[in-house]
Amino acid sequence: MNSGYVAIVLHAHLPFVRHPDHEHYLEERWLFEAITECYLPLLDGLERLEAEGVPFRLTVSLSPTLMAMLDDPLLRTRYQRYLEASVELAEKEVVLTRDWPEHRVARFYQRHLKNLHKLYLERYQRDVVGAFHRLARAGYVDLITCGATHGFLPLLHHQPEVVRAQVEVAAREFQRRFGHPPRGFWLPECGYYPTVDQALRRAGVQYCFVETHAITHARPAPTRGTYAHGWTPGGVAVFGRDPTSSKQVWSAHEGYPGDGAYREFYRDIGFDRDPEHLGLLAGPGGIKTFSGFKYHRVTGPTNDKDLYDPWAAEMTLRRHAAHFVQERARQVAALRGMLPSDGPPPLVVAPYDAELFGHWWFEGPRFLEEVARQAARRQDIRFITAGDYLDLHPEGQGQFEPSLSSWGYKGYAEFWCDGANHWVYRHLHGAGRRMVELARRHGDGSPGVRRALNQAARELLLAQASDWPFLLKTGTASNYAWRRVHMHLQRFNQIVDAISAGTEPDPVWLTLVESADNLFPHLDYRVYAPAAASGE
Amino acid sequence: MMGLVFLVVAGLIFAAVWITLARRPRTGARLGPDATDAREPEPLVVRPGDPPPDTSHYDNKQVAPGPEPGLPNAELKERVHMEGPKGNRQHKPHKPGSPKRTERRGKSRHRDVELASELLPPAGAEGRVVRLRPDSPDRPDMPDVKTEVGELGALPEPVDWSYLGEEELNLPATYGWDRVIAMVRNPYSLYVYWELDKAGARLREMLGEAEWNRTTPCLRLFDVTPGLAGAPVRVIDIGPENDHWFINDFVEPGHRYIVSYERRTPEGRYYLLGHSDPTQLPYDRPAQQTALYRMYGRQPDGWQGSPWR
Numbered sequence: 001m002n003s004g005y006v007a008i009v010l011h012a013h014l015p016f017v018r019h020p021d022h023e024h025y026l027e028e029r030w031l032f033e034a035i036t037e038c039y040l041p042l043l044d045g046l047e048r049l050e051a052e053g054v055p056f057r058l059t060v061s062l063s064p065t066l067m068a069m070l071d072d073p074l075l076r077t078r079y080q081r082y083l084e085a086s087v088e089l090a091e092k093e094v095v096l097t098r099d100w101p102e103h104r105v106a107r108f109y110q111r112h113l114k115n116l117h118k119l120y121l122e123r124y125q126r127d128v129v130g131a132f133h134r135l136a137r138a139g140y141v142d143l144i145t146c147g148a149t150h151g152f153l154p155l156l157h158h159q160p161e162v163v164r165a166q167v168e169v170a171a172r173e174f175q176r177r178f179g180h181p182p183r184g185f186w187l188p189e190c191g192y193y194p195t196v197d198q199a200l201r202r203a204g205v206q207y208c209f210v211e212t213h214a215i216t217h218a219r220p221a222p223t224r225g226t227y228a229h230g231w232t233p234g235g236v237a238v239f240g241r242d243p244t245s246s247k248q249v250w251s252a253h254e255g256y257p258g259d260g261a262y263r264e265f266y267r268d269i270g271f272d273r274d275p276e277h278l279g280l281l282a283g284p285g286g287i288k289t290f291s292g293f294k295y296h297r298v299t300g301p302t303n304d305k306d307l308y309d310p311w312a313a314e315m316t317l318r319r320h321a322a323h324f325v326q327e328r329a330r331q332v333a334a335l336r337g338m339l340p341s342d343g344p345p346p347l348v349v350a351p352y353d354a355e356l357f358g359h360w361w362f363e364g365p366r367f368l369e370e371v372a373r374q375a376a377r378r379q380d381i382r383f384i385t386a387g388d389y390l391d392l393h394p395e396g397q398g399q400f401e402p403s404l405s406s407w408g409y410k411g412y413a414e415f416w417c418d419g420a421n422h423w424v425y426r427h428l429h430g431a432g433r434r435m436v437e438l439a440r441r442h443g444d445g446s447p448g449v450r451r452a453l454n455q456a457a458r459e460l461l462l463a464q465a466s467d468w469p470f471l472l473k474t475g476t477a478s479n480y481a482w483r484r485v486h487m488h489l490q491r492f493n494q495i496v497d498a499i500s501a502g503t504e505p506d507p508v509w510l511t512l513v514e515s516a517d518n519l520f521p522h523l524d525y526r527v528y529a530p531a532a533a534s535g536e
Numbered sequence: 537m538m539g540l541v542f543l544v545v546a547g548l549i550f551a552a553v554w555i556t557l558a559r560r561p562r563t564g565a566r567l568g569p570d571a572t573d574a575r576e577p578e579p580l581v582v583r584p585g586d587p588p589p590d591t592s593h594y595d596n597k598q599v600a601p602g603p604e605p606g607l608p609n610a611e612l613k614e615r616v617h618m619e620g621p622k623g624n625r626q627h628k629p630h631k632p633g634s635p636k637r638t639e640r641r642g643k644s645r646h647r648d649v650e651l652a653s654e655l656l657p658p659a660g661a662e663g664r665v666v667r668l669r670p671d672s673p674d675r676p677d678m679p680d681v682k683t684e685v686g687e688l689g690a691l692p693e694p695v696d697w698s699y700l701g702e703e704e705l706n707l708p709a710t711y712g713w714d715r716v717i718a719m720v721r722n723p724y725s726l727y728v729y730w731e732l733d734k735a736g737a738r739l740r741e742m743l744g745e746a747e748w749n750r751t752t753p754c755l756r757l758f759d760v761t762p763g764l765a766g767a768p769v770r771v772i773d774i775g776p777e778n779d780h781w782f783i784n785d786f787v788e789p790g791h792r793y794i795v796s797y798e799r800r801t802p803e804g805r806y807y808l809l810g811h812s813d814p815t816q817l818p819y820d821r822p823a824q825q826t827a828l829y830r831m832y833g834r835q836p837d838g839w840q841g842s843p844w845r
Contacts, residue, residue, distance in 0.1 A: 021697035051675045123678060134678060155719055158813070193720075194816070221823040404720055404818040412722035412818065422780060425719065426729050430711030486705035493708060512700055 004332030004346040006375070006383045007239070008368070009209060011186050012039070012354035013063035013150055015467035015484075016519055020074055024284040027480055031069050032082040035128065036292060038358030038365065039070075040116045043124070043131050045369035050140055056372035059385045060132060060354070061186035063146040064173045065465070068519035070128045083120060085280035086292060087113045092277065093269070093293065101307055105295045108310045133178060142385040144184030145174040148520070151464035152416045154193040154404055155425060161439075162432040162464075164199045165527045169461065169520060171203040176522060183207065183387050188466050189416070190214075190241070190351075190407035197234030207237035207386055209351050210402050213411055215240035217403035224339050227346040229389070229396040238402050239386050244331060245350040248324060256324075257361035260298050261316040263308050265360060267296040294362075317363045321370030329381045344393035349386065420478075421469035427489050428464055434496050435460050439528035448504045453525040455510060456495040458517050463488035488517070716797050718812035721782070723789035723820040728755065728812065729780035730797050735809040739799065743807070751799035751807060755781060758794040760814050771800075789820040 014034055019025040049056055069075050090110040097103040124131045135141040147153065148169035156162050167185070174182040185205040187196070192210045200208060207229065215226045215238065222230050226240030249255055256262075270291030275282035283289035296305035297313070328348055335346040357364025375383045390396075409415040417425065435457060442449050463485055471481035491513050498505040716730040740748045755772040770786040787793060796811035 020695070021700075047675055123675075125678070131678070134676075138676070158717055158719075216822050217819045219819070219823050404816075410722060413719070414721040414725065417719055417721050417727050419782075422727055422729070425717070426731070426780075427707050427711075429715075429717060430708070430713060430731075433713055434711065483705065486707060487702060489707055490702065490705050509699060509701075512695070512697065515695075516697075516700075 002345075002382055003336045003380050004348070004382075005389055006245075006328045006332070006348045006350065006381055007057075007059060007386050007389060008371070008383065009059040009061065009186075009349065009351035009386065010042075010354040010357070011061045011063075011146065011351060012066055013061075013146060013188075014066050014069065014355075015465050016065040016068060016149065016462055016517070018069065018072060018075060018516070018518070020516055024280075026284055026287065026289065027477065028075070028078065029082070029289075031066075031075060032079050033290070033292060034355050034359055035070075035079055035120070036083065036086065036113075036116060037362065038355050039128050040119055041358050041365035042354070042368070043128070043135070044115070044119060045365045046135055046140060049369060049372050050135070050138065054373055054376045056140060056376065057142070057383055057385045057388060058140065058368075058372075059142045059144060059184065059387070061144045061146050061184070062129065062132060063150055063186075063188075064148050064170045065150060065519060067129050067173070067177065072518070076126045080121065080126065081280065083113070083117055087117050089277075089279055089281055089291065089293065090114075092279075096277075102295045105308050105310070106293075108308075109293055129177065136178070142184065142387050143174075143178060143182075144186055145170045145182040146186040147188040148173070149461040149465045150188040150467060151461070152189050152191050152406070152413070152466035152469070153187065153196050154191045154406065154413050155417055156428065156432070156464065157193050157196065158429060159432045159436065160195075160199065161436045161528050161530060163196065164202065164530075165457070166461070166464065167199045167203045167205070168527045169523060171205065172522070172527075173520060181205075184209075190405065191413070191466075192238070192402055192406075193404045194401055195234070197232040197236040197238075200236045201234045205236060207239060207390055209349065209386070210238050210240055211405045211407045211411055212241050212243050214238065214402040214405040215400075217405075218400040219403075220400055222397050222400050224343055224346070224397045226349065227335055227339060228344050228393070229347070229386070230402070231396060231399045233399065233401055237386075237390055237396060239347070239349045239389075240402075241351055241407065242348045245324075245328065245348055246352070248327065249350070249352060250356070256317075256320040256367070257356075257364070258298060259316055259320070260300050261309070261312045262298050263294055263313065263362035264296045264298050264305050265294065265362075267294055267305055269293045269295065313363050314366070317367045318370050321367050321374050324367075324371055325374040325378065325381075329378060332381050343397060344389075344395070347386075347389050415473055416466060416469045418469075418473050420475075421472040424469050424472070424485055427485070428460075431460050431463065431489055431492055431496075434500075435492075435525070436528050438496060438499055439525050440530075442499070443526060443529055449499060450525070452495050452499055452505050452510060454523050455514055455517070456492050456499075457523055457525040457528065458520055459488045459492035459495070459513075461520070462517055463492065491517070714810055716795060716810040716812045718793065718795045718815040720815060720817055723818050724784065724787060726783040726787055726793065726795065726815065726817070727780065728783060728795050730810060731779070732797060732809045739807055739809060747801075748799075751801050752776070753778075754798055754800050754806075755783075756796045756798055756806070757783065757786060758796070759788075759791055760794050761791045764791075766794075787817060789817050792816045 012034075014030050017025070017027045017030060019028060046056075046058070087110075090106070090113045093106040094103070094110050097106045120126060120128075132141060132143060136143045147166040149166070151162075151166045153163050153166065156166070170185075171182055181204040183206045185200055185203075185208045187208050187210065190209060190211045192208070192214050197208075212226055215222055215230065218230070226242055229237040229239045231237055247254055249257070268290045270278060270281065270283070270293070271288045273291075275286065278291055281291040295308055297308045299306045331348060332346055335348075339346060357368060361367070372383065375381065384392075404413075405411055406413060406415075438453060438456070442453060445453065465484075468481040468485045471477045495505050495510070495513075710731055710733055712734075714732050714734045716728065716732070719727045719729075721727050743751070753774055753776055755774060756768045757770040757772065758766050759769045760766045772781065772783070772786075774781055783795070792814050794811050794814050797809050798806045799809065800806045
């Protein structure tokens with residue numbers, strides 16, 4: 001007998017990084033690594049399940065910036081080059097390690113990368129978003145959207161038009177790609193604040209996900225905690241993250257990825273081999289960086305790492321998958337006894353960063369696949385999506401006002417507003433106000449003005465990405481983040497200064513900017529003018 | 537003699553049949569009838585307002601039991617990836633002394649070894665094993681759902697990117713918009729920044745240089761939580777060079793505040809330059825009131841009242 005539900009949610013996002021002005025740009029590899037290590041293995045595993053007839057349901061949030069990059073012809077070409085370089089290096093490694101103990105792992109990489117190469121070029125024909133879309137149409141995956149450029153909404157909330165643009169642009173982009181509006185919305189960094197639901201509702205969004213204490217600290221107190229959705233005053237269903245299942249996968253001390261059998265992330269041959277041997281995978285300018293070839297396993301709290309054993313990792317992940325499913329069943333059974341009997345059956349919501357699976361935790365995509373297999377064998381729990389649960393039990397646990405929260409450090413906004421990055425907001429708010437003013441004033445501008453303001457809106461959205469304050473705070477790639485914020489705001493101001501002065505920006509310059517920041521080709525800047533937004 | 541020949545011929549035929557059967561490729565086992573359904577998937581597009589989709593075919597199916605669930609390894613290592621989402625790639629310095637291995641040894645050997653030889657368990661060791669090549673006929677064909685590629689970005693080659701003129705990047709010092717913005721960092725902390733050039737210039741002109749110079753800038757914090765009087769709870773002296781402040785004390789979770797930027801004279805007279813919108817801090821603990829209590833309009837018997845709202 002089915003006593004409850006589990007919903008696994010994967011949030012896939014990367015900031016928009018595209019540098020046509022450089023042949024090799026280190027930060028573009030964030031995307032390449034994620035495709036190789038996360039998105040392709042994930043699709044491969046899901047399609048294997050589909051082919052075997054294993055029923056599964058998964059919610060996947062693809063951020064609009066990620067989709068723009070996955071679709072971009074330049075980045076597709078560059079990724080293909082990267083993937084081919086990986087296959088080539090794998091073959092060189094097989095030869096090099098012929099008499100070494102690493103040989104077995106090198107052969108494993110050779111097969112693995114050849115398979116990915118075949119998938120990307122032949123099966124998906126470089127269209128990763130299309131592959132997810134096919135799984136969605138086949139009924140296995142629920143696709144949802146996210147903020148247009150992943151702006152952290154609680155720190156933009158002083159300007160409702162700006163928040164609305166983040167939501168609306170994402171929703172329209174989703175509609176354009178998939179032919180229907182998004183039912184679900186991943187709040188960037190799980191950043192919820194009271195009244196954000198109005199912007200979501202306006203864009204037709206039915207549900208979103210929040211951090212645990214957004215629900216547990218809600219007013220009035222929800223009777224079923226995070227184990228059923230509730231309705232915000234604005235009429236959006238909120239699903240709270242279950243802390244137990246998250247911890248089992250995420251936690252540094254109790255989580256699965258720290259097991260000694262799994263692949264070690266930090267030991268990479270990119271730091272050992274010569275650049276000539278690494279070929280294209282060597283860092284530009286002689287920088288030592290990750291190549292994706294990691295021959296060691298976590299082993300334990302030691303620097304003396306053992307060699308990776310794919311077979312042992314496979315057995316461990318199967319054990320962990322069985323444990324995960326067993327624990328969810330136990331949790332659901334216990335909840336069934338604890339919760340009031342007059343409401344909907346418990347739902348355990350387990351959201352994760354998609355890049356955890358594959359990039360940080362190499363075996364993660366296989367783990368998810370095994371979880372689906374294990375879950376299909378059970379009668380007592382069902383793995384479904386949040387949208388399914390909403391259809392089955394629309395009433396949830398009634399209405400409450402969730403608390404301001406995020407899933408970041410300490411659960412609030414301080415990681416994105418700190419000594420290292422607070423200066424960003426002065427400029428983001430100032431630019432946001434200029435954008436709203438111009439959108440109101442030029443509601444029916446000339447084609448030249450419209451084109452310029454559309455690009456200004458793109459630049460503003462790109463500057464608002466939560467990734468820049470995040471990187472500024474962590475100190476990794478902080479120079480790059482600083483440069484990106486300055487670059488987009490400078491481009492924005494240059495356009496807006498020209499329009500404010502009654503002229504238009506230099507068309508050659510504007511063409512260059514358009515071709516560099518080319519996401520959201522159908523963006524309409526009037527999304528910032530309330531009248532235009534409500535009229536559609 | 538004939539019997540011997542017959543036996544030899546029969547033995548050869550038997551061996552040939554045996555070898556043929558043994559070498560026949562085995563197809564992977566399948567789970568139930570859904571495997572064939574998967575070839576032609578029904579499009580499932582749910583729009584808001586539509587009736588709920590039929591998800592009955594996702595019901596769990598009883599299949600052969602898997603291996604006994606085990607427990608995760610107790611010894612787990614702290615890993616930096618737990619600290620946050622994407623982009624947080626810290627380059628760990630590699631242990632020195634590792635030899636650089638670049639010389640090629642021998643001729644290139646291109647060997648495509650079956651995945652099963654190392655990754656998958658031997659047949660029967662782990663129950664059902666299904667392996668698929670990417671182009672396996674078991675997978676449904678990729679339909680034409682190619683996403684639209686962006687229209688922007690077509691440029692004739694070669695492109696002179698230096699025309700963008702972004703060797704130096706600068707942001708404006710002001711936006712010509714007088715404001716005091718208070719932002720919530722956590723239940724115990726507010727961040728306030730301000731830009732008050734116009735209001736400052738007006739006040740300076742109104743007061744005159746001598747009086748202006750007697751005043752010093754300060755922030756005043758008003759608790760405007762419903763039910764409270766909105767009295768100033770704190771005055772924070774700040775230097776004239778500051779354009780932002782982190783208020784990490786004096787504020788309480790669940791309360792609502794207005795922060796004003798003012799100049800005050802030594803006698804305690806305040807000149808307001810600007811103030812923030814009311815800003816509500818989040819609660820840091822669960823409510824004791826459930827929706828039911830609120831609906832009844834009174835607390836149940838024995839209710840002592842909540843120490844917090």
